[in-house]
Amino acid sequence: MSADDAALETYMLAAMRLAAQADPAPGRLAADAMAALAMRLPGCVVAAPADLTAASGARAGGKPQMHRFAADDTTLDVETTITEGRLEIAGQVSPPPAPDAYVEVRTPHVTKVRVPSPDGQFAVAGLPPGWVSVAYHRPSDPPVVTRWLRVRA
């Protein structure tokens, strides 16, 4: 079966279920979609995964997962770990940050702000597993944000 046929098969099945009202979307899904809009940072620079395979949204499985994102001359390394059902993030921005720079570790429902150390390191714990993105705010340049990454146990 070709990729096009597989896609068409999926869309046909989805249409049949919509017609049959066989599997309605859960109510919280709309709230999650609305929350996504609040995550927008106008004018930001999106940092793409520098290692596409590693940044594919892997399940952590209790082991730290390393992800590298890059945009312009800035690199963000993000290490994700699930510990006792909560998401921990340890990261580093390069080159070393200016004094007024700060980092937001964002999920659709919780955002935590950290001022990185002089050599660019930061850490956050206690986040809900799921989608996460890091926004690096620089005093003289647009913020750099990583692409959204999904982390589950």
Next chain:
Amino acid sequence: MLFEVHDESIPLDLLDDHAWSELVACFNGPMWAVARAAGLGAADASDAVQGAWLRLVESVDRIRDPRAVGAWLMTTTRREALRLGRKAGQEFPADPPDLYGHPTLAAPDPTTEIVDADYGRTLWSRVSRLSEPCRTMLRLFALNPDVRYAQVAARMHIPVGSVGPTRSRCSAKLRTLLAEDPLEC
């Protein structure tokens, strides 16, 4: 087209809460249906749909054709679903050529326009014309979103390994019926 853009000259980077909520009301249900039809369980499907919305937020400044947003959302939902499903070891067939590239509005899948209840009703009218085992198999998958291949195999008295290929053949027959008689509902 599922979503009517009132003024196509308005760039999407001016979308406000109201416009976004219209998008959500229009597409959230179909996106959920796509994620589930791609074989995901409820938790993973929720992640796939939310991931597609977040990708839209990432990409909204690059959107030039608001009329393509629906197709883009549906295409992106399926890509995210396939990616997450592959991680979860799901059993539904999937062979996407590039799971890790960033989706762009240049390539939304036009066939996503069929993800619509009206089109679904047309499909149901054709299912009743199919012979067995296709009629039963497609009904099983359409009406039981969490059904597993092993359950279908047991119900239909066929080997588990035959379920996927049979399902694909039945979908192809359904498409053929629709192509032969596209207008009757």
